[in-house]
Amino acid sequence: MSQTPISSSTSTLSTAPKRLVIASRESRLAMWQAEHVRDCLKKLYPECNVQILGMTTRGDQILDKALSKVGGKGLFVKELETALEDGRADLAVHSLKDVPMVMPEGFDLSCVMAREDAHDAFVSNDYASLEDLPNGAVVGTSSLRRESVLRSKFPHLEIQPLRGNLDTRMGKLDRGEYQAIILAAAGLKRLGLESRIRALLPIDPYTPAAGQGALGIETLSKHPNIKEWLAPLNDLPTLYAVSAERMVSRQLGGSCEVPLAAYATWDLDHMHIRSFVASVDGKASCLARAEGLVKSLEDAEALGFSVAQDLIAQGAASLLPNGLPK
Numbered sequence: 001m002s003q004t005p006i007s008s009s010t011s012t013l014s015t016a017p018k019r020l021v022i023a024s025r026e027s028r029l030a031m032w033q034a035e036h037v038r039d040c041l042k043k044l045y046p047e048c049n050v051q052i053l054g055m056t057t058r059g060d061q062i063l064d065k066a067l068s069k070v071g072g073k074g075l076f077v078k079e080l081e082t083a084l085e086d087g088r089a090d091l092a093v094h095s096l097k098d099v100p101m102v103m104p105e106g107f108d109l110s111c112v113m114a115r116e117d118a119h120d121a122f123v124s125n126d127y128a129s130l131e132d133l134p135n136g137a138v139v140g141t142s143s144l145r146r147e148s149v150l151r152s153k154f155p156h157l158e159i160q161p162l163r164g165n166l167d168t169r170m171g172k173l174d175r176g177e178y179q180a181i182i183l184a185a186a187g188l189k190r191l192g193l194e195s196r197i198r199a200l201l202p203i204d205p206y207t208p209a210a211g212q213g214a215l216g217i218e219t220l221s222k223h224p225n226i227k228e229w230l231a232p233l234n235d236l237p238t239l240y241a242v243s244a245e246r247m248v249s250r251q252l253g254g255s256c257e258v259p260l261a262a263y264a265t266w267d268l269d270h271m272h273i274r275s276f277v278a279s280v281d282g283k284a285s286c287l288a289r290a291e292g293l294v295k296s297l298e299d300a301e302a303l304g305f306s307v308a309q310d311l312i313a314q315g316a317a318s319l320l321p322n323g324l325p326k
Helices: 028-044 078-085 144-153 166-174 185-190 224-233 236-251 297-313
Strands: 019-025 049-055 091-095 107-112 120-123 138-141 158-161 180-184 197-200 215-220 260-267 270-278 285-293
Touching: 019 028, 019 078, 028 049, 028 091, 028 166, 028 185, 028 215, 028 224, 049 078, 078 091, 078 215, 107 224, 107 236, 120 185, 138 144, 138 166, 144 158, 144 270, 166 180, 180 185, 185 197, 215 224, 236 260, 236 270, 236 297, 260 297, 270 297, 285 297
Parallel strands: 019 049, 019 091, 138 158, 138 180
Antiparallel strands: 091 215, 107 215, 120 180, 120 197, 260 270, 270 285
């Protein structure tokens, strides 16, 4: 049922919210994320009635095809954006790596919260590491980025697509459909499943996806009051890091069709960023690194832009299925 959002034009920036509705996917991990944001908002605004609107997205429904074949990561956010547009919800909570690099007109990425562990995780019931897997062992992953690195380093393994929410993927492993799977460590840790991690994969060469481990909150551009209410939840080090990463991806047309990684870390006020673009078979790749003093969002995005230009100069366009974005 359509409801009048808290973000109506009668609200002012000086007033605290009375009611907020969070749109979220209904998977256990997505609901944990939405509940985390709800609890943070309740601490900020004790009188606010914060509710969660659970939804099923097309990305959750289409499980028999790779994301790169059915529309990419945007499949996980479109229905939530519709709920924002029609007033059923005031904000949407996403795993940031699922958020398209270019926001649709009228929508803002209004808040980026503190990052969880950004590593990829090796999960297996029978083996302690990728190196221990025998010839022909089946490894599941949903990511072309991970697939590219695995095919490059372990050509003797069989890499198979792995779709579904985290519990579905773990169930497939436990039923013996895979000898091992690669997942984001952040989701496992958030759901209390850290004990299932046999090994955290090193950043070199398993560089994370742009935004991996971070939560992003999306709102409508026409409701700046909501963005201001969310401002205390922003974590600036994470915001700057993921902004640099997303700039790299944006310049290279990053999507589920592109094996692309970008990960930024901090050393005091200096940011270090590592990024690669590769072929799916892992036989060709371009790698770039950069570091610089970062004291603003503009500094962060400039550093990300420089890394993207380095990759382009190395010939990264030849590895992109559709070439560089126009």
